[in-house]
Amino acid sequence: MEKLVLVGVDSGATKTEAVGMDTTSQVCVFTTEGPSNPSVVGIEKSSAVIARAVEKVLTSLGYEKPTPHIVAVGAAGVVNKSYADVLRKRLSVLSGVPADRVVVFEDELAAHASVFLSSDGIVGVLGTGSCVYGEFAGHSVRVGGWGHLLGDEGSGYRLGLKSLREVLECLDGLKECSSLAILIARSMGFSSASDVLSYVYYSENPKTAVASLATMVMKAYRDGDNTAARIVESEIDEFVKQVAAVIRKIGVSSPKVGFTGSVYMENRELLRHLLKKKLEELLGIDIEIFEQKVRASCGAIIAGLKLKNDSTMLARALNTIEKCCLC
Amino acid sequence: MEKLVLVGVDSGATKTEAVGMDTTSQVCVFTTEGPSNPSVVGIEKSSAVIARAVEKVLTSLGYEKPTPHIVAVGAAGVVNKSYADVLRKRLSVLSGVPADRVVVFEDELAAHASVFLSSDGIVGVLGTGSCVYGEFAGHSVRVGGWGHLLGDEGSGYRLGLKSLREVLECLDGLKECSSLAILIARSMGFSSASDVLSYVYYSENPKTAVASLATMVMKAYRDGDNTAARIVESEIDEFVKQVAAVIRKIGVSSPKVGFTGSVYMENRELLRHLLKKKLEELLGIDIEIFEQKVRASCGAIIAGLKLKNDSTMLARALNTIEKCCLC
CATH class of the missing domain: 3.30.420.40 (ATPase, nucleotide binding domain)
Structure with missing residues (x-):
């Protein structure tokens, strides 16, 4: 089975939490950075902070080159799709992750997944x-x-x-x-x-x-x-x-x-x-x-894979998340 | 009697009104610029917009070099004295008017003077x-x-x-x-x-x-x-x-x-x-x-001279203001 490396980011006005996950070895690495809510710190600083967090978790997982299958970012203050797209592209440039593997969405989707995983709920x-x-x-x-x-x-x-x-x-x-x-x-x-x-x-x-x-x-x-x-x-x-x-x-x-x-x-x-x-x-x-079941950065991975409609990858991610992302 | 040239500015979030006044010939020149409220557009843009307005009224009065006795600026969004001081110094640099002739204060002082001139009231x-x-x-x-x-x-x-x-x-x-x-x-x-x-x-x-x-x-x-x-x-x-x-x-x-x-x-x-x-x-x-009696930019001149405690200059200014600043 192909090695699967996933990165999730919960980007907030106070702090940024990132997780790097290897679903083969079922290992998760977490890190936190300062604020990166793009509506508060601006797109440029936001993408720089998130890119730094992404690099940190990938390096800790033992990956020198950025090769994750997805970098899923739940960000507060993303008002519409075009704004999310600007952040997504900037983040791709800064992190070296191909733009089609970066997903940016409203942080409430990550919050939702952190409570309900891939199930329904409010x-x-x-x-x-x-x-x-x-x-x-x-x-x-x-x-x-x-x-x-x-x-x-x-x-x-x-x-x-x-x-x-x-x-x-x-x-x-x-x-x-x-x-x-x-x-x-x-x-x-x-x-x-x-x-x-x-x-x-x-x-x-x-x-x-x-x-x-x-x-x-x-x-x-x-x-x-x-x-x-x-x-x-x-x-x-x-x-x-x-x-x-x-x-x-x-x-x-x-x-x-x-x-x-x-x-x-x-x-x-x-x-x-x-x-x-x-x-x-x-x-x-x-x-x-x-109550919240898994950390919000792991919720971001679930939300990102749901948005990409990748049910195979989602199943593998959920398996690892239930093992190493519990609050 | 010494020639007296006075400049007043009402700096708002929507527009900037400036007056240049020659109390000897009792002439007033008005101009308007875009927004210059420093808390909205920032100190740098605010001082640039105000300096441009000051230059325009002085040029229209026939003064090539900036020689006003006072440049009095009533600005919305001036929260404390140190902030006003930063704007005052920047404005002095940009306009070439000596810093001790520039006065910056909250716009409600200019508004007050535009209604009550130098009298009491709310x-x-x-x-x-x-x-x-x-x-x-x-x-x-x-x-x-x-x-x-x-x-x-x-x-x-x-x-x-x-x-x-x-x-x-x-x-x-x-x-x-x-x-x-x-x-x-x-x-x-x-x-x-x-x-x-x-x-x-x-x-x-x-x-x-x-x-x-x-x-x-x-x-x-x-x-x-x-x-x-x-x-x-x-x-x-x-x-x-x-x-x-x-x-x-x-x-x-x-x-x-x-x-x-x-x-x-x-x-x-x-x-x-x-x-x-x-x-x-x-x-x-x-x-x-x-009701407002004179334009707010002229109110700024009154407020500025009151702050400088210059009653002689204030008397001469009021005399001109009552002639050429009525709403």
């Missing part, structure tokens, strides 16, 4: 951004994922943004300072609105600067802070509407729903309960919640 | 962005002006953003399509969420791309559209809270309030009435509304 991503994506009987549905300017309900960015507005409204005297506003202003050293604006607008990457505050908001929520609870619950309400919209569009009676993303993973117990409760209230049915 | 700016700024007895207060990521209530950007969310919620099946969503989707040729995302995120300037939709929202509001009314009135409610906060902080019993900015100026009758009504309801007092 995944909600709560990371720096957010999105809901479902597959059923060969159809796919996406709702939300509108990016930081237009949407990203429930995401780390939105939680951070709303907490910064609390701080600004406090510092500008528009309303009484909430305990959350005081906590954030103290932790970040904000003593005027101008400090907050400098923090966001002069940051090299405003999106991640804002999203980095989500950890504090979630901690305050766990500690019983009322303002944090109001922010988190209203964001989760909006997000749950998007999950419900996908369930309705797919039209299954007992939907499988899973969640991933950094905000979800870091607050799994709390958010699983909250999401399940709100979703069941909204839809009036029982919902079974699934 | 100005609310509703343009691409928004802000409230007041002066009273040597004190100044600013509320809002948090930029497109964190605030800008009532601005063209926020009206455009909310209308785009209407379109996305409609296209994603999250709720019934409002007449405003249908109107905007048709006018812009949006048939999927991906079209909307491409329009915003692949635009060279997402802020102005979003803000450009405000005209459609305001027209729909004037035509009696319910969704447009809900968007505009909720945004104006938020903005009015900021105006009220400035009034309370300044602590005057019969405040003078004026409004400027492209969204206000293009919908003056409607917004004057709405702002006055909501402000009087919120505060329970009568509010006298003032």
Whole structure:
């Protein structure tokens, strides 16, 4: 049987995870790099970071020349096919992998596969951004994922943004300072609105600067802070509407729903309960919640092979993934 | 009496207006250039556009070498003093005007002077962005002006953003399509969420791309559209809270309030009435509304001379401004 080398990449706004996989020896090599979300760092930097990660995993697998059968990249912030194509071609040039072996797609496809492998289901991503994506009987549905300017309900960015507005409204005297506003202003050293604006607008990457505050908001929520609870619950309400919209569009009676993303993973117990409760209230049915089963970079390989419609290679990949990609 | 040549610039996200003024011959020369808001186009392009406008008005006044006593620049998106200083120095290099004759400050100071000249009062700016700024007895207060990521209530950007969310919620099946969503989707040729995302995120300037939709929202509001009314009135409610906060902080019993900015100026009758009504309801007092008296670029000269504390030059400038800068 031909030796099969596969590379998967999960390209995010905070970090990039890559896996190199040899299905004959059933070995996986993982590495991480910095941010490579193309809508945040730009196509040029994104492709350079991803190419470096690809080279690293191939070298670790013992391959000097880049000969993978697929380099599958799930990238946040890929809005349409032509944009994905620019990234794909640039990545081919930088990595030396032939362009027809590089596949670039939205990261929610990799997230979906990381929960459901090649089966049907609906995944909600709560990371720096957010999105809901479902597959059923060969159809796919996406709702939300509108990016930081237009949407990203429930995401780390939105939680951070709303907490910064609390701080600004406090510092500008528009309303009484909430305990959350005081906590954030103290932790970040904000003593005027101008400090907050400098923090966001002069940051090299405003999106991640804002999203980095989500950890504090979630901690305050766990500690019983009322303002944090109001922010988190209203964001989760909006997000749950998007999950419900996908369930309705797919039209299954007992939907499988899973969640991933950094905000979800870091607050799994709390958010699983909250999401399940709100979703069941909204839809009036029982919902079974699934968890991420394999790493997102391995999900990218599954998604990439599904897009290439290569069921033979997919079967071999799944066999290896179940052995060496478990979370 | 020494010949006095003054230059004022109103640097915005949509356009740049410059005035060159000779107080001896009492002549004013105006010109406009494209966008130069430094937070939108970057310091380098901003200073290049402003330097070109400065050169044009000086040449038109008959000055080959740049010899103005002041180049006063009111710029949107100047968050703090160090940022203003970088722009000031770069502008000095590009224009050849000595750095100590260049003054850079937030555009709301120019807006304030364009309504109240050198007197006290409170100005609310509703343009691409928004802000409230007041002066009273040597004190100044600013509320809002948090930029497109964190605030800008009532601005063209926020009206455009909310209308785009209407379109996305409609296209994603999250709720019934409002007449405003249908109107905007048709006018812009949006048939999927991906079209909307491409329009915003692949635009060279997402802020102005979003803000450009405000005209459609305001027209729909004037035509009696319910969704447009809900968007505009909720945004104006938020903005009015900021105006009220400035009034309370300044602590005057019969405040003078004026409004400027492209969204206000293009919908003056409607917004004057709405702002006055909501402000009087919120505060329970009568509010006298003032209008912009002189062009914003001339307001920049007044604001610049006030910052330089040059009352002699200010008196001469005001004399000329009242003759050749009226709106």
